[in-house]
Amino acid sequence: MILLNYFYIFLICITISGVLCKEESSCNENELNANGLKCSLLKDYDPLERPVKNYKDVVHVNMRMIPVEINLADQNDQLTITAWMFMNWTDIFLKWEPKRYNGLDAVMLDCSSIWIPDIISLSILAEDPYESAAHMLCKVESSGNVSLQYTTSFSSYCSADRTYWPFDEHTCNLHLGSRQFLGPSLDISLEDVMTDVVKNGKEWQVKDFDPYALVMKTGGHENETYTRWKLQIVLKRHSSVYQTTFVFPGIGIAIIILAVLWLDVLSPERIYMLSLVIFNDIMFLEYFSFLFPSGGSRPPLLVKFFRDSVAISGICIVTTIISRILLNSKSKPDWLTALIRLLNEKTYIKTYLLIDISENAEAKDAEETPAPLSLVTQIQKEWRFFVTFFDRLLFILFTLVYLYLFLKFYPAI
Incomplete structure (x- = not known):
């Protein structure tokens, strides 16, 4: 076995020396x-x-x-x-x-x-x-x-x-x-x-x-x-692909939120649509978190848009829940009576805000309804009037917010 190992070493040395000689001679x-x-x-x-x-x-x-x-x-x-x-x-x-x-x-x-x-x-x-x-x-x-x-x-x-x-x-x-x-x-x-x-x-x-x-x-x-x-x-x-996948859906979400404010507060579709909008906004924000680095003091305006959209949708859901509670209320504060009286005097406000409230209809309902029920119905109508008025104010406010966001984004388009 020892002789065989020496033989292998001898063969390796001959091979290496041959290669070196070949390279040197080449x-x-x-x-x-x-x-x-x-x-x-x-x-x-x-x-x-x-x-x-x-x-x-x-x-x-x-x-x-x-x-x-x-x-x-x-x-x-x-x-x-x-x-x-x-x-x-x-x-x-x-x-x-x-x-x-x-x-x-x-x-x-x-x-x-x-x-x-x-x-x-x-x-x-x-x-x-x-x-x-x-x-x-x-x-x-x-x-x-x-x-x-x-x-x-x-x-x-x-x-x-x-x-x-x-x-x-x-x-x-x-x-x-x-x-x-x-x-x-x-x-x-x-x-x-x-x-x-x-x-x-x-x-x-x-x-x-x-x-x-x-x-x-x-x-x-x-x-x-x-x-x-x-x-x-x-x-x-x-930006053409990103416009289709991010910008246009953002515009659609803004339109849906503003349209929801014209639905009746008792409509179940109102909560469903707002919840769906919040879910979509969160999905967009999750994607942005993987797309952009976490550092930096100036996040994209589009990220801020979807962030603000979540906040606006949340405000709409909260106001919807509060409005439903107010519509079932059997009492009213003094300021509500003063507000309705003021708005009845300013007919152009009701016209511009598309609020339909008729004093004759209220009087007719009061005559046909028993006294206790008539009082409750009148209170609910006044609350409904306030809720509708508040929805119109939110519509105007959020429309201005979205216009501001779009105008900030406009210089880059």
């Missing part, structure tokens, strides 16, 4: 082809050092950007931009004479084996810029010009104001630059940003996308500065 810088060129270029090459002979020299990086998707998450206010990035720079250590390699003037190299600029989002959400370098290829020309094309995502925090949701519009900033190379060692130039692809995304419409160059001081030498880029993105939410 790289021959004297070959006049692409393989030999790669071996010659990468021999003694340090991918962690800038490609300059003098540390004061500047590496100029030209950059183009084509955003393909822009998203702003409602739960955590995270702006994410997925984009095609095109960068090129000159690496003085990656130059050669094409004649020496049979006219070969360009070669593809693994980006992890050469120096590449670490263009990242300068925010707390930034990821390792070299994380995907092993899966990218760089085109290197004989002049030392290096071209890199890749897809990446930049993330940043965007403080979103959802007051006018779903008609909200947000201005977000994304800062791009190098975290490793500050000062004049790296000069980043953003030549172009093409936003035609994401003008109308699935969730957001890109109204504006402007890049700005910011010259920052390093905090070291007095005149030492570096450049980073600020991308200012203006996003407007596509």
Whole structure:
């Protein structure tokens, strides 16, 4: 058994040494082809050092950007931009004479084996810029010009104001630059940003996308500065679906509440409809609690609308119950008699509020009804008159409240 184990170890060592010899023999810088060129270029090459002979020299990086998707998450206010990035720079250590390699003037190299600029989002959400370098290829020309094309995502925090949701519009900033190379060692130039692809995304419409160059001081030498880029993105939410599922139902709920106030207080449908409205409002509010973050000092006006709708429906239910109790009352306070007398004198109030109360009808009922019953009937009629009058006042009050809520919402529509 011991001899067998030694035999297995011997076989493994032979296999590993064979692979290493094969890899070593596969790289021959004297070959006049692409393989030999790669071996010659990468021999003694340090991918962690800038490609300059003098540390004061500047590496100029030209950059183009084509955003393909822009998203702003409602739960955590995270702006994410997925984009095609095109960068090129000159690496003085990656130059050669094409004649020496049979006219070969360009070669593809693994980006992890050469120096590449670490263009990242300068925010707390930034990821390792070299994380995907092993899966990218760089085109290197004989002049030392290096071209890199890749897809990446930049993330940043965007403080979103959802007051006018779903008609909200947000201005977000994304800062791009190098975290490793500050000062004049790296000069980043953003030549172009093409936003035609994401003008109308699935969730957001890109109204504006402007890049700005910011010259920052390093905090070291007095005149030492570096450049980073600020991308200012203006996003407007596509609101057509949300209008259908939230705004129009909210208008319908307001109409139902106002219409209920014209039903008789003894009608059972009044309580049923108000209870159904409260249930619907609570369901909407529960959905909003999952849709929006719990923090923030300015919740959407639509959330406040459904919150106020619950309060208004609750007030209507309470007043309905009190009104039913008053209609069964056999006594009346002095102020009720004075109020009815005042309203009888102001006939235009009854006309405008559509309250029908006839003194002749009351007198006729009083003559045909026995004295005790006549008195009770008269009291109930006066209470009914008061309840109807109060319903009309609530209708006017809640109509003004809903108009105020709609007018606050109107500027965003």
